[in-house]
Amino acid sequence: MSISTRSFEAITDAFHRASGIRLGDAKRQLVVGRLQKLARDRGMDNLDLYVQSVVQGGDSDELVRVVDKLTTNETYFFREPAHFDFLGELLDSGSLKSPGRGVDLRFWSAASSSGEEAYSIAMLMADKVGRSGWQVVGTDLSTAMVRACERALYPLDRTQHMPPNYLKQFCLRGEGAYDGHLLIKRELRARTRFVPANLMQPLPDIGEFDVIFLRNVLIYFDPDSKQDIVQRVMQRLRPGGYLLTGHAESINGQQLGLRMLRPAIYQR
Numbered sequence: 271m272s273i274s275t276r277s278f279e280a281i282t283d284a285f286h287r288a289s290g291i292r293l294g295d296a297k298r299q300l301v302v303g304r305l306q307k308l309a310r311d312r313g314m315d316n317l318d319l320y321v322q323s324v325v326q327g328g329d330s331d332e333l334v335r336v337v338d339k340l341t342t343n344e345t346y347f348f349r350e351p352a353h354f355d356f357l358g359e360l361l362d363s364g365s366l367k368s369p370g371r372g373v374d375l376r377f378w379s380a381a382s383s384s385g386e387e388a389y390s391i392a393m394l395m396a397d398k399v400g401r402s403g404w405q406v407v408g409t410d411l412s413t414a415m416v417r418a419c420e421r422a423l424y425p426l427d428r429t430q431h432m433p434p435n436y437l438k439q440f441c442l443r444g445e446g447a448y449d450g451h452l453l454i455k456r457e458l459r460a461r462t463r464f465v466p467a468n469l470m471q472p473l474p475d476i477g478e479f480d481v482i483f484l485r486n487v488l489i490y491f492d493p494d495s496k497q498d499i500v501q502r503v504m505q506r507l508r509p510g511g512y513l514l515t516g517h518a519e520s521i522n523g524q525q526l527g528l529r530m531l532r533p534a535i536y537q538r
Protein backbone atom coordinates (compact mmCIF):
# COMPACT_ATOMS: atom_id res chain seq x y z
CA MET A 271 0.00 0.00 0.00
CA SER A 272 1.08 3.63 -0.45
CA ILE A 273 -0.14 6.94 0.91
CA SER A 274 -0.61 10.33 -0.79
CA THR A 275 1.23 13.36 0.59
CA ARG A 276 -2.11 14.89 1.58
CA SER A 277 -3.18 11.83 3.61
CA PHE A 278 0.29 11.52 5.14
CA GLU A 279 0.05 15.13 6.33
CA ALA A 280 -3.52 14.69 7.57
CA ILE A 281 -2.73 11.61 9.66
CA THR A 282 0.61 12.88 10.99
CA ASP A 283 -1.07 16.20 11.95
CA ALA A 284 -3.81 14.30 13.81
CA PHE A 285 -1.13 12.18 15.50
CA HIS A 286 0.81 15.33 16.42
CA ARG A 287 -2.30 16.91 17.98
CA ALA A 288 -2.93 13.77 20.02
CA SER A 289 0.63 12.97 21.11
CA GLY A 290 2.81 16.05 20.56
CA ILE A 291 5.09 13.92 18.38
CA ARG A 292 5.90 15.17 14.90
CA LEU A 293 6.60 12.44 12.33
CA GLY A 294 8.46 13.97 9.38
CA ASP A 295 8.66 12.77 5.79
CA ALA A 296 11.54 10.44 6.68
CA LYS A 297 9.00 8.36 8.63
CA ARG A 298 6.67 7.86 5.68
CA GLN A 299 7.46 4.17 5.18
CA LEU A 300 7.12 3.51 8.89
CA VAL A 301 3.70 5.19 8.88
CA VAL A 302 2.57 3.17 5.83
CA GLY A 303 3.83 -0.07 7.37
CA ARG A 304 2.01 0.51 10.65
CA LEU A 305 -1.25 1.84 9.25
CA GLN A 306 -1.79 -0.82 6.63
CA LYS A 307 -2.59 -3.47 9.21
CA LEU A 308 -5.20 -1.18 10.79
CA ALA A 309 -6.71 -0.44 7.37
CA ARG A 310 -6.88 -4.17 6.54
CA ASP A 311 -8.56 -4.90 9.88
CA ARG A 312 -11.30 -2.59 8.64
CA GLY A 313 -11.47 -4.37 5.29
CA MET A 314 -9.76 -1.49 3.44
CA ASP A 315 -6.85 -1.82 1.06
CA ASN A 316 -6.53 1.87 0.32
CA LEU A 317 -4.68 3.97 2.91
CA ASP A 318 -6.02 7.29 1.62
CA LEU A 319 -9.61 6.15 2.17
CA TYR A 320 -8.67 4.80 5.59
CA VAL A 321 -7.08 8.14 6.61
CA GLN A 322 -10.10 10.00 5.30
CA SER A 323 -12.44 7.85 7.40
CA VAL A 324 -10.34 8.42 10.55
CA VAL A 325 -9.57 12.12 10.18
CA GLN A 326 -12.48 13.61 8.27
CA GLY A 327 -14.90 11.04 9.62
CA GLY A 328 -13.83 12.09 13.15
CA ASP A 329 -13.57 8.44 14.30
CA SER A 330 -11.97 9.03 17.71
CA ASP A 331 -11.85 5.31 18.68
CA GLU A 332 -9.92 4.53 15.52
CA LEU A 333 -7.64 7.53 16.15
CA VAL A 334 -6.72 5.98 19.52
CA ARG A 335 -5.71 2.84 17.60
CA VAL A 336 -3.63 4.94 15.18
CA VAL A 337 -1.86 6.69 18.08
CA ASP A 338 -1.17 3.30 19.71
CA LYS A 339 0.33 2.01 16.47
CA LEU A 340 2.47 5.03 15.64
CA THR A 341 4.17 5.44 19.00
CA THR A 342 7.46 3.65 19.38
CA ASN A 343 7.31 1.32 22.33
CA GLU A 344 10.71 -0.33 22.36
CA THR A 345 11.87 -1.13 25.87
CA TYR A 346 13.35 -3.94 27.96
CA PHE A 347 14.10 -4.84 31.58
CA PHE A 348 16.98 -2.95 33.23
CA ARG A 349 17.55 -0.76 30.17
CA GLU A 350 20.34 1.80 30.81
CA PRO A 351 21.68 -0.02 33.87
CA ALA A 352 23.56 3.06 35.17
CA HIS A 353 20.21 4.33 36.51
CA PHE A 354 19.50 1.12 38.40
CA ASP A 355 23.07 1.07 39.76
CA PHE A 356 22.56 4.65 40.97
CA LEU A 357 19.27 3.76 42.64
CA GLY A 358 20.91 0.75 44.28
CA GLU A 359 23.71 2.99 45.63
CA LEU A 360 21.19 5.48 47.04
CA LEU A 361 19.29 2.70 48.79
CA ASP A 362 22.43 1.00 50.12
CA SER A 363 23.80 4.29 51.51
CA GLY A 364 20.46 5.23 53.08
CA SER A 365 20.22 8.47 51.05
CA LEU A 366 16.90 7.42 49.57
CA LYS A 367 14.40 6.70 52.25
CA SER A 368 10.78 7.28 53.04
CA PRO A 369 10.00 10.97 53.68
CA GLY A 370 8.11 10.03 56.86
CA ARG A 371 6.92 7.11 59.00
CA GLY A 372 4.32 5.08 57.18
CA VAL A 373 4.87 7.05 53.94
CA ASP A 374 5.86 4.97 50.91
CA LEU A 375 8.79 5.81 48.66
CA ARG A 376 7.19 6.58 45.32
CA PHE A 377 8.55 5.97 41.82
CA TRP A 378 7.07 7.08 38.50
CA SER A 379 7.82 5.49 35.17
CA ALA A 380 6.51 8.40 33.10
CA ALA A 381 6.49 6.78 29.65
CA SER A 382 6.26 3.20 30.75
CA SER A 383 5.62 1.56 27.37
CA SER A 384 4.82 -2.11 28.10
CA GLY A 385 5.98 -1.88 31.74
CA GLU A 386 9.48 -3.38 31.80
CA GLU A 387 10.90 -0.17 33.32
CA ALA A 388 8.30 -0.04 36.10
CA TYR A 389 8.79 -3.73 36.97
CA SER A 390 12.59 -3.33 36.91
CA ILE A 391 12.20 -0.62 39.57
CA ALA A 392 9.81 -2.88 41.52
CA MET A 393 12.31 -5.77 41.44
CA LEU A 394 15.14 -3.57 42.67
CA MET A 395 12.95 -2.21 45.48
CA ALA A 396 11.74 -5.66 46.51
CA ASP A 397 15.36 -6.83 46.59
CA LYS A 398 16.80 -3.85 48.49
CA VAL A 399 13.89 -2.74 50.68
CA GLY A 400 11.45 -5.63 50.84
CA ARG A 401 7.88 -6.21 49.84
CA SER A 402 6.41 -2.99 51.29
CA GLY A 403 7.18 0.69 51.90
CA TRP A 404 7.25 1.63 48.22
CA GLN A 405 5.01 2.02 45.20
CA VAL A 406 5.57 2.32 41.46
CA VAL A 407 3.21 4.17 39.13
CA GLY A 408 3.56 3.74 35.38
CA THR A 409 1.87 5.96 32.80
CA ASP A 410 1.80 5.94 29.02
CA LEU A 411 -0.02 7.72 26.25
CA SER A 412 -0.94 4.45 24.61
CA THR A 413 -3.90 2.64 26.14
CA ALA A 414 -2.71 -0.59 24.52
CA MET A 415 0.59 -0.21 26.38
CA VAL A 416 -1.18 0.44 29.69
CA ARG A 417 -3.09 -2.83 29.20
CA ALA A 418 0.18 -4.63 28.42
CA CYS A 419 1.67 -3.25 31.66
CA GLU A 420 -1.28 -4.60 33.63
CA ARG A 421 -1.03 -8.01 31.93
CA ALA A 422 2.64 -8.21 33.08
CA LEU A 423 3.37 -11.07 30.66
CA TYR A 424 6.63 -10.82 28.70
CA PRO A 425 8.68 -12.83 26.23
CA LEU A 426 11.75 -14.26 27.95
CA ASP A 427 14.04 -12.61 25.40
CA ARG A 428 13.45 -9.21 27.06
CA THR A 429 15.27 -10.39 30.17
CA GLN A 430 18.84 -10.41 28.87
CA HIS A 431 19.77 -7.57 31.22
CA MET A 432 17.78 -8.83 34.20
CA PRO A 433 19.89 -10.25 37.06
CA PRO A 434 19.29 -14.06 36.89
CA ASN A 435 18.30 -14.23 40.58
CA TYR A 436 15.56 -11.63 39.90
CA LEU A 437 14.14 -13.86 37.19
CA LYS A 438 13.91 -16.67 39.74
CA GLN A 439 12.67 -14.53 42.64
CA PHE A 440 10.16 -12.23 40.98
CA CYS A 441 8.89 -13.98 37.84
CA LEU A 442 6.90 -17.10 37.04
CA ARG A 443 7.92 -19.08 33.97
CA GLY A 444 5.08 -19.66 31.53
CA GLU A 445 4.05 -23.17 30.59
CA GLY A 446 1.98 -24.62 27.76
CA ALA A 447 0.52 -21.76 25.71
CA TYR A 448 2.75 -19.36 27.71
CA ASP A 449 5.98 -21.23 27.05
CA GLY A 450 8.81 -18.74 26.37
CA HIS A 451 7.11 -16.09 28.53
CA LEU A 452 7.30 -14.86 32.09
CA LEU A 453 4.66 -13.41 34.36
CA ILE A 454 5.62 -10.86 37.01
CA LYS A 455 4.73 -12.27 40.43
CA ARG A 456 1.64 -11.01 42.20
CA GLU A 457 3.53 -9.40 45.11
CA LEU A 458 5.26 -6.98 42.71
CA ARG A 459 2.12 -6.36 40.69
CA ALA A 460 0.35 -5.43 43.92
CA ARG A 461 2.78 -2.53 44.44
CA THR A 462 2.52 -1.18 40.89
CA ARG A 463 -0.28 0.74 39.22
CA PHE A 464 -0.69 1.83 35.61
CA VAL A 465 -2.78 4.65 34.19
CA PRO A 466 -3.00 6.34 30.80
CA ALA A 467 -1.47 9.84 30.73
CA ASN A 468 -0.43 12.19 27.98
CA LEU A 469 2.69 14.12 29.05
CA MET A 470 1.61 16.98 26.76
CA GLN A 471 -1.57 17.57 28.75
CA PRO A 472 -2.48 18.22 32.39
CA LEU A 473 -1.52 15.09 34.31
CA PRO A 474 -3.97 12.80 36.12
CA ASP A 475 -4.03 12.72 39.89
CA ILE A 476 -1.10 10.40 40.57
CA GLY A 477 0.53 12.28 43.47
CA GLU A 478 4.18 13.20 44.05
CA PHE A 479 7.28 11.08 43.60
CA ASP A 480 10.76 10.58 45.04
CA VAL A 481 12.20 9.33 41.75
CA ILE A 482 10.88 9.94 38.24
CA PHE A 483 12.03 7.93 35.24
CA LEU A 484 11.40 10.09 32.14
CA ARG A 485 13.42 8.04 29.71
CA ASN A 486 13.49 7.64 25.94
CA VAL A 487 10.43 9.75 25.31
CA LEU A 488 11.79 13.33 25.23
CA ILE A 489 13.70 12.36 22.13
CA TYR A 490 10.48 12.54 20.07
CA PHE A 491 9.63 16.16 20.90
CA ASP A 492 10.70 19.56 19.63
CA PRO A 493 12.63 21.74 22.15
CA ASP A 494 9.57 23.75 23.29
CA SER A 495 7.41 20.67 23.89
CA LYS A 496 10.32 18.98 25.65
CA GLN A 497 10.69 21.96 27.99
CA ASP A 498 6.92 21.94 28.67
CA ILE A 499 6.95 18.23 29.48
CA VAL A 500 9.92 18.43 31.82
CA GLN A 501 8.33 21.38 33.64
CA ARG A 502 5.01 19.55 34.01
CA VAL A 503 6.72 16.38 35.22
CA MET A 504 8.96 18.28 37.65
CA GLN A 505 5.91 19.57 39.52
CA ARG A 506 5.41 15.97 40.64
CA LEU A 507 8.95 15.58 41.99
CA ARG A 508 9.38 15.97 45.74
CA PRO A 509 12.09 18.48 46.78
CA GLY A 510 15.36 16.54 46.89
CA GLY A 511 13.91 13.91 44.54
CA TYR A 512 15.64 12.54 41.45
CA LEU A 513 14.80 12.87 37.77
CA LEU A 514 16.30 10.31 35.39
CA THR A 515 16.29 10.91 31.63
CA GLY A 516 17.48 8.69 28.77
CA HIS A 517 21.23 8.90 28.20
CA ALA A 518 20.59 10.00 24.59
CA GLU A 519 18.40 12.88 25.75
CA SER A 520 19.52 16.25 27.01
CA ILE A 521 17.71 18.77 29.17
CA ASN A 522 18.78 22.12 30.51
CA GLY A 523 18.73 21.11 34.16
CA GLN A 524 19.95 24.42 35.54
CA GLN A 525 17.14 26.38 33.94
CA LEU A 526 14.69 23.99 35.58
CA GLY A 527 16.23 24.22 39.04
CA LEU A 528 17.80 20.78 38.79
CA ARG A 529 21.34 19.80 39.77
CA MET A 530 23.01 17.34 37.42
CA LEU A 531 24.67 14.62 39.53
CA ARG A 532 25.79 12.33 36.71
CA PRO A 533 24.90 12.06 33.02
CA ALA A 534 21.10 11.78 32.74
CA ILE A 535 20.67 11.96 36.55
CA TYR A 536 19.31 15.17 38.13
CA GLN A 537 18.28 16.16 41.64
CA ARG A 538 15.66 18.74 42.53
Ligand SMILES: C[S@@+](CC[C@H](N)C(=O)[O-])C[C@H]1O[C@@H](n2cnc3c(N)ncnc32)[C@H](O)[C@@H]1O
Nearest residue numbers: 289341344345381383411412468469485486487
Ligand atom coordinates in the same frame (compact mmCIF):
# COMPACT_ATOMS: atom_id res chain seq x y z
C1 LIG B 1 10.60 4.11 23.64
S1 LIG B 1 9.31 4.00 24.84
C2 LIG B 1 10.23 4.29 26.33
C3 LIG B 1 9.97 3.22 27.36
C4 LIG B 1 10.82 3.31 28.61
N1 LIG B 1 10.68 4.58 29.29
C5 LIG B 1 12.26 3.02 28.32
O1 LIG B 1 13.10 3.92 28.44
O2 LIG B 1 12.58 1.89 27.94
C6 LIG B 1 8.47 5.56 24.59
C7 LIG B 1 7.06 5.56 25.17
O3 LIG B 1 6.61 6.91 25.24
C8 LIG B 1 5.22 6.92 25.04
N2 LIG B 1 4.80 8.27 24.67
C9 LIG B 1 4.98 8.92 23.50
N3 LIG B 1 4.42 10.14 23.53
C10 LIG B 1 3.88 10.29 24.75
C11 LIG B 1 3.13 11.33 25.38
N4 LIG B 1 2.84 12.47 24.74
N5 LIG B 1 2.71 11.11 26.64
C12 LIG B 1 2.99 9.95 27.29
N6 LIG B 1 3.67 8.93 26.75
C13 LIG B 1 4.12 9.09 25.49
C14 LIG B 1 5.01 5.90 23.93
O4 LIG B 1 3.68 5.40 23.91
C15 LIG B 1 6.05 4.83 24.29
O5 LIG B 1 5.48 3.76 25.01
